[in-house]
Amino acid sequence: MTTSANRRPPIARNKLAEQVVERLRDMITEGHLAPGERIVEGDLGEQLGVSRTPLREALRSLAAEELVELTPSRGAYVRRFTPKEVADALDLIALLEAKAAPLAVANANPEDIAQLRLLHDAMMAYYGKGERLQYFKLNQAFHSAIVGLSRNMALIQCHTRLQSGQKRIRYVGHEGADGWSGAAAEHEEMIAALEARDEHALAEVLRRHMAHTWDRVREFT
């Protein structure tokens, strides 16, 4: 049990700060921490049952991914995005996904595609149950998984970071969710394009999907 067992970190040995990062991300996307809101370390720490040290480290992580702003001696604020910033970010996400498409087609094997299907199904299940946050996370995970097939770490990380930054706005964009059935159909199309190894079809549906996202999100910016 030497070679395979100690490869990946076995048990949940997450550091506290890591968990706090997760938690704060959720709180931001769900709106419990509103954009522009001041974050007082003491209060938030107490609320989470965590001392200031790990909380501060978490805030620093979030600052690095542009989810909170850290102004010296004046504390942390939840980042506020202008409409242009949202548009620019979505535009860049589209660029990255376009870049990923041919790579994904080249690399995807049947297991990857099966995995993608699983993700999609799980996502739909959460949607049915009305668990919006979980649904949303899997939605983003689905897109991340497609970009992940590119096997280009730099690309993957840029995409992840951008996606993380726009999570909140896209979350509220799904509030009405009349475009939802279309989104689900597009996911199916993506899987089909991968199976058919049709990189142009994949790139096209990704682009279309992002355009729809912008439509949904536009009014909330």
Added chain:
Amino acid sequence: MTTSANRRPPIARNKLAEQVVERLRDMITEGHLAPGERIVEGDLGEQLGVSRTPLREALRSLAAEELVELTPSRGAYVRRFTPKEVADALDLIALLEAKAAPLAVANANPEDIAQLRLLHDAMMAYYGKGERLQYFKLNQAFHSAIVGLSRNMALIQCHTRLQSGQKRIRYVGHEGADGWSGAAAEHEEMIAALEARDEHALAEVLRRHMAHTWDRVREFT
């Protein structure tokens, strides 16, 4: 002296952690902190004359930009890049610069271009004096400035992050620096393309520049 004086943080009110981040970045690109090297908080803190708290926050920042790896309970290691990762990153940087080119051409006004020239001249001055690190920083600042003209924050930040990650390898790539005069000429070309408002010329020289970078860097990966 109320309105203009207290607009931006007047005196050096940088937090300690921020300065530590800067310092560590330099130490990594200069090789004083070798790739794969273990970072012991106590030792490094003492060496920098800083307590562990700000040092830890700095490490967390660097971890977020993928310059160090943070494994739970086992401390921090300087990130090691595989050749493929370097190639992928440079490839992505090229993509982002290509995206930025038309935007930069559209937005650049004479002052911007003058600023760029200043940057280039200062860079050359440092090169002449043999101050490699400063030369290098201005070199990267030059590229950042061009991308900055796109006025697309998401694009700018992605580019900055990627550039930061590849700083070390590009630094050693300039060791021989026989391609240096060519690089300088290409910078001139970029400025000329901006003045001529020729987005295709700008995109082309950016692409060529990046290809040369890869040539220089290749053997060190």
Added chain:
DNA sequence: GGACGATATACTGTATACAGTATAAAAACA
């Protein structure tokens, strides 16, 4: 002699205490 287990050491993870700085409130002055 080699392998396994117990103990010791060293380093990270977290909490807390103290110092410095900014903002808010109050008081003094015009």
Added chain:
DNA sequence: TGTTTTTATACTGTATACAGTATATCGTCC
């Protein structure tokens, strides 16, 4: 009454102390 100075308060920035965990060393048993 409006404005400026002073004082108080609250929060961040940093250091340090303590607890938990991993690794190394040594001893013991087979």
